[in-house]
Amino acid sequence: MWNKVDDILFLVAIGFYLVATVLYMLYIFVPSDNVKKGATTTLLTAFVIHGISFAARGVMAGHFPVTSLFESLSFYSWLLAGGYLLLELKYNLPVLGAFVSPLNLVMALCAFFVRQPAAPLPPALKSGWLTIHAVTSFIGEAAFALSFVVSVVYLLQERQIKKKKMGMLFRRLPPLNKLDDINYKILTVGFPFLTLGIITGAVWANYAWGSYWSWDPKETWSLITWLVYAGILHGRLTAGWRGRRAAIFSIIGFGCVLFTFLGVNLLLPGLHSYSRM
Amino acid sequence: MDIFVVGLNHKTSPVEIREKLAIQPEEIETYFPNLLGAKVRELAALSTCNRVEFYFWGEEDGVDEIVSFVCELKGVSSDELKKYLYVYKGEEAVVHVFRVASSLDSMVLGEPQIVGQFKDAFELSQKANLTGPFINQLMSKALSTSKKVRTRTGIGESAVSVSYAAVELAEKIFGELNKCVCALIGAGEMAELAARHLKDAGIKKLLVVNRTFERAVELAKELGAYPMSFDEFDDALLESDIVITSTASQSFILDKPKMEKIMKKRKHRPIFLIDIAVPRDIDPQVDEVENVYLYNIDDLEAVVEENRRRREKEAVKAEAIVREEAKKFVSWLKTQEVVPLIVALRERAEAIRQAELKKTLSKLNLSDKELKAIEAMSSSIVNKLLHPVLSYVKKNSVSGDTKRIAPIIKEMFSLEDKDEDKDRNQRK
Structure with a gap:
């Protein structure tokens, strides 16, 4: 029974994520304070329960549980929910929740369908670096997921204004400049974390395998992702890449993140292959 | 009544x-x-x-x-x-x-x-x-x-005049307008009105550009703005976030290549162009430039027209709310009609109770506890007798039968017909 507790809690958390998603979507149609409060509270509850489930799994496994696809997805969706809650706290734009929460729900559901019991850690992974590497990389990638969502919303709103068709979305979605500004701030948080994730990964690789960098597909794609985001930030600071262009590149960047995260695991063999299904 | x-x-x-x-x-x-x-x-x-x-x-x-x-x-x-x-x-x-x-x-x-x-x-x-x-x-x-x-409902939600629609759009592009600079190129009633509304909405600075500098100075004074000559048009485009054009020019004063050059210099900061002039001042192709949002007078009119239609749709919901609330008020009114009757009934019963109590108790020598028990018994008899009468009156008041019932009740309990005057006196 006890080794099931994390699964059960996870399922409960998914239930709350589902309700939060419905409420955030409802908020677009019925923008009342009560709906907003309900949505935020539900998401926060889901986040807490999910966190407990994750911690329980960690305690049972005896290590930081990000060593399978299930665990990684679960941790990722947890960080995404947390990141969004921080965003809402800072900017109070619950409309974004209607876009983040479905993404989060899909991730949590995917995780649920590939769930597997916690396994003992392969000896190669036994290191404190695992935790640091995984946490920093995932924080970076969660930030990029938020940036992706904000960019999608930006493009939607931009399209409405350019087409001069003001539907209901136009009135509900935040102003362009605000979205652009938020996107930039998220990137300035995500990018250092990704950088740190790559550096700690290299240090740990040297420690475990005796080489900092071995051009394993995951490493290669992380580098590509890093270059894309470095490009966005550079372009923004020097050539004024903002608005639409910044949004499109953020979406491309998130594509790279997803490929690094999932595509490499599922399609390409390599050193990180322990996190396959 | x-x-x-x-x-x-x-x-x-x-x-x-x-x-x-x-x-x-x-x-x-x-x-x-x-x-x-x-x-x-x-x-x-x-x-x-x-x-x-x-x-x-x-x-x-x-x-x-x-x-x-x-x-x-x-x-x-x-x-x-x-x-x-x-x-x-x-x-x-x-x-x-x-x-x-x-x-x-x-x-x-x-x-x-x-x-x-x-x-x-x-x-x-x-x-x-x-x-x-x-x-x-x-x-x-x-x-x-x-x-x-x-x-x-969304009845007051979106702008239904061209100048307010311009402000609303500016807010959807820039968020808060307190960091925005606006330029008014040329003059004209509607353009000035839009500029005024933007100023009221809190823009940081308003520039006024005119072919004749004296006119610019004059208008700037009126609007609390900075005057600029037409030679400085490009500078105004560089500095501003919102540009309203309303000149008498017969040809475009701004075309796509020029806008592209300016956007590069602006580091692609978004710009909102409002072309109120007829014939138009800005080449429609300018709208194709990234981060440029160009609205001419017809676009704004279309936005306003759509908003108007939306308000009409919302009005249907609003009418339903109004009818519901009116119904509630009317039933409150009806229950108010019987208030004097109920008060009179209660007063009458209480008077009888007090009188009888006084009569009985003066003959007896009772302890405090016994006094209280008799008091309580007498009021519960009165209340239990009155209860069906009062609920009958209240029930019928909602269906509007007060006029029929009031005289009967009054006669039954021999109540005096004084409630109207009392109502008057209470108010004064």
Whole structure:
């Protein structure tokens, strides 16, 4: 029974994520304070329960549980929910929740369908670096997921204004400049974390395998992702890449993140292959 | 006794008549208290540029009293005035008052000023001691209905004039406007109005560019802006976030290649161009440049037209809310009708109880505890006897049967017919 507790809690958390998603979507149609409060509270509850489930799994496994696809997805969706809650706290734009929460729900559901019991850690992974590497990389990638969502919303709103068709979305979605500004701030948080994730990964690789960098597909794609985001930030600071262009590149960047995260695991063999299904 | 509305509005009367009848606040305080009497017991007056209306609690004849009073006050013949008047009674009157407060009867559907005007009119009538419990309740329910309509429907949500639509769009592009610089190129009524609205919305700085610099200086002074000559047009484009063009130029003053060059220099900061000029000042192709949002007068008109249609759709929801609230108010009114009857019944019963208690207790020598027990027994007998009667009265009041029942009850309990006068005296 006890080794099931994390699964059960996870399922409960998914239930709350589902309700939060419905409420955030409802908020677009019925923008009342009560709906907003309900949505935020539900998401926060889901986040807490999910966190407990994750911690329980960690305690049972005896290590930081990000060593399978299930665990990684679960941790990722947890960080995404947390990141969004921080965003809402800072900017109070619950409309974004209607876009983040479905993404989060899909991730949590995917995780649920590939769930597997916690396994003992392969000896190669036994290191404190695992935790640091995984946490920093995932924080970076969660930030990029938020940036992706904000960019999608930006493009939607931009399209409405350019087409001069003001539907209901136009009135509900935040102003362009605000979205652009938020996107930039998220990137300035995500990018250092990704950088740190790559550096700690290299240090740990040297420690475990005796080489900092071995051009394993995951490493290669992380580098590509890093270059894309470095490009966005550079372009923004020097050539004024903002608005639409910044949004499109953020979406491309998130594509790279997803490929690094999932595509490499599922399609390409390599050193990180322990996190396959 | 009922709620009545008598008045005229922009739909039933020409502006000359409304001007003539407009009622000044001083007039309400000095003359209108004389109107109160047996026919008009409580009164509130609302006078705006689109309507002059009186809401009162009283008898049907009160309408004529008010009409002849106003005719005398304003020097209009009552035959002429009657052509423009409407009169509503009961639930219809309540619906009308709630619709007015909710801006459903306004010339521009959903315009917000009426709420403030309604509030002021209510306060003024209260200050002049014209209102009483019924009109007070009517007016405050009208205001709460108006608030409900505003929060639950989108009736006041989007701009229905070109200049406000421009402000709304600017806010959707830039968020808060307090960091935005706006440039007005050329002059013209609508362009100046848009600039004024943007200024009211809190823009940081307004630039005025004109072919003749003197005109720019003049206009800048008027608008609280910075004048610029037409040679500085490019600088204005570089500095501004919002540009309103309204020149008499026969050809485009801004085309795509020029805009592209300027956007590069601006580091692609978004720019909102509003071309109000006819013929147009800005080549429509400029809209293809990234982070440029170009709206011409037709685009803005289309936005406004769509908003107007949306308001009309929202008005249907609003009407439903108004009807529901009016129904609630009317049933409250009906229960109020029996209040004097219930009070009289209770007083009568209590008087009998006290008298009997006094008679009995003076003969007995009882302890405190025993006294209390007898007290309690007597009131519970009275209450249990009265309870079915009171609930019968209340139940029938909601269905409007008070007129039939009240005399029967009065006769049964030999109650005196004094409630009307008492009601009057209590208020004074």
